[in-house]
Amino acid sequence: MTSETFSHTIPGQPSLPSPEQIRRAPKVLLHDHLDGGLRPATVVDLAAAIGYDKLPETDPEKLGVWFREAADSGSLERYLETFAHTCAVMQTREALFRVAAECAEDLAADGVVYAEVRYAPEQHLEAGLTLEQVVEAVNEGFREGERRARANGHRIRVGAMLTAMRHAARALEIAELTNNYRDSGVVGFDIAGAEAGFPPTRHLDAFEFLKRENNHFTIHAGEAFGLPSIWQALQWCGADRLGHGVRIIDDIEIAEDGTVKLGRLASYVRDKRIPLEMCPTSNLQTAAATSYEEHPIGLLRQLHFRATVNTDNRLMSGTSMSREFEHLVKAFGYTLDDMQWFTVNAMKSAFIPFDERLAMINDVIKPGYAELKSEWLFRQTTTGTA
Ligand SMILES: O=c1[nH]cnc2c1ncn2[C@H]1C[C@H](O)[C@@H](CO)O1
């Protein structure tokens, strides 16, 4: 027995969730890239099928390690270079369908009940597919993955988000595509790619179009670049959520006596309940944060920002929703109540209609956590304690 055992407030009630409970806990994922979450074995298979010979490794295990190590560069630009390989093998209808189906299956097996998964359709046109064919192949893949998950006893719902690359000039076109598929599986829009030098205001026409259409979008901001990027994303572009947003911490001061002072932008983000799609492991890899223990999510949770936990790129970060939570449980001592708080935050911030979000919270998430939180009671009565 460790000394921690004696710090429980209720005898016998575990204070920290076990890895197995973390996996079974219902989780909601708002920030996950389709082209950043392939199974290494699938990358190898798809490369062989199309004769793509530029993979750095052809053994799936070694390839998985290669992606993690190559992405561990301390720079967002270098991190992004690894996507050349995944995008190269996602150029046909079959490949997109397979990757999307496996994505939904993998998330469901990890206990994710609702996910919004993004990708940039413009990066999948090299073999002649149209933007529409790309979107339809991915949507069909997600539906297939949901079916397979159900057959394996898991329930998941996956919405697609369409990303425009911030260095390119197709944002308006991708925003229109998002709008055209809003009733058929696409829940929102995003911009991604290198942040420094590519401010979101380059794509104002796309954001203005979506606002006029009453549609939803998030913007990668405050990851590799600081407060001006967050400010532009919110006040010029009108983003509903922030991808990462970690640098909001630069607008928060903690005095020696522990008093916290929020600047105007941080106050706005908290007051308006702007959701922050935080991705701890990804942030360590691109040097947007220094360690799990020092990751801004700890303070932002204490200060009641609308923080959520996400994977970003499961392949490049060697992670999953459960692993992200495991790291946070270890770093901050989070309990199942904290996990539920993050999960409810995420579900409140999703881009599906309000009544569906509410039903997910009340009928799926809360009962799931209640079940997990009550397990210790029955364990004690059935085994008896010494
Ligand atoms: O964390 C990220 N920041 C900026 N861009 C990113 C991040 N993760 C992935 N991307 C890029 C690379 C992908 O090819 C693209 C679409 O998913 O989005």
Ligand SMILES: [Zn+2]
């Ligand atoms: Zn991202």
